[in-house]
Amino acid sequence: MSVETRLQFTQGLNQPIQVQAGTMAWIARHKKMLVEVFELGDEPTDWHWTIHEKLNTRSVPASHGLDRVPARESDAGLLTDKHVREIAAAHRLFLDAMWARFSRGSSDPLDGERETITVEQAAEFWPVLTLSVEVPFWRWTAEHYHNRMEHAFSVMLGIESQGEHFDEDPLTIRQANAVVRVFSRWMDTHDVRLEVPNGRDQLERIDTGAYDWCQFCGAIDEDDVRSEAADCERAAECPLRALFAADEFEEDDAPE
Ligand SMILES: [Zn+2]
Numbered sequence: 001m002s003v004e005t006r007l008q009f010t011q012g013l014n015q016p017i018q019v020q021a022g023t024m025a026w027i028a029r030h031k032k033m034l035v036e037v038f039e040l041g042d043e044p045t046d047w048h049w050t051i052h053e054k055l056n057t058r059s060v061p062a063s064h065g066l067d068r069v070p071a072r073e074s075d076a077g078l079l080t081d082k083h084v085r086e087i088a089a090a091h092r093l094f095l096d097a098m099w100a101r102f103s104r105g106s107s108d109p110l111d112g113e114r115e116t117i118t119v120e121q122a123a124e125f126w127p128v129l130t131l132s133v134e135v136p137f138w139r140w141t142a143e144h145y146h147n148r149m150e151h152a153f154s155v156m157l158g159i160e161s162q163g164e165h166f167d168e169d170p171l172t173i174r175q176a177n178a179v180v181r182v183f184s185r186w187m188d189t190h191d192v193r194l195e196v197p198n199g200r201d202q203l204e205r206i207d208t209g210a211y212d213w214c215q216f217c218g219a220i221d222e223d224d225v226r227s228e229a230a231d232c233e234r235a236a237e238c239p240l241r242a243l244f245a246a247d248e249f250e251e252d253d254a255p256e
Helices: 023-038 044-055 081-102 119-129 142-156 173-187 225-230 246-253
Strands: 017-020 114-117 211-214 218-221
Touching (some): 017 081, 023 044, 023 114, 023 119, 044 119, 142 173
Antiparallel strands (some): 211 218
16 A cells, blocks of 8 residues: 655645645644644754654553543643544645645646745745644544544545555455454454445444344344345344344235
């Protein structure tokens, strides 16, 4: 899998470009936020490690399922899990937007007000575009796990997601689901059991009730439980079929 191959691999601009008006202002705001939050110094080459360090510093000992908050006064500068997730989400949104604005093809003319970015201006802010703000694994919530697995799932299906490409023949939905299942043993610390319900194409969580499970039927979307359970090969043992009164199915089976 090639990782974040877009802005990070380019060396800035070699000629001025026209972008949607407000782009420079957005970059300046975003840079200011990162500099303040991560206390970045004047040397952009140090930024990556400064950010990595801050993201990985625990504010209080790990407490499963609870957001960590600064416990002591001296911890006040440390980032809570919630804060880290918000910053990472904002950074992802920022990079996606910048990628869209900078990579417009000539067949896709720019509407509305525009502004010019010079080569010198780009050189000034380019380090911001190369930064990675990833939520460390130990800070992941169930939602974050679902979100990251959806991303990996898309990539495995051959769909470019957030700058990543699979670089191999795409997997089928069932194969990609199986890979997610293999890694869930180590990564699904919140026990959300992601599965693609039969006949569907999205990963769903069992803890939200989005699907139900029968060892014979497999994962069944919450909206399909009745119809799928009616077809279960092992009707007598099917836990989903047991949710319905037997006569509901008898009516279905009755001759017309
Ligand atoms: Zn069943």
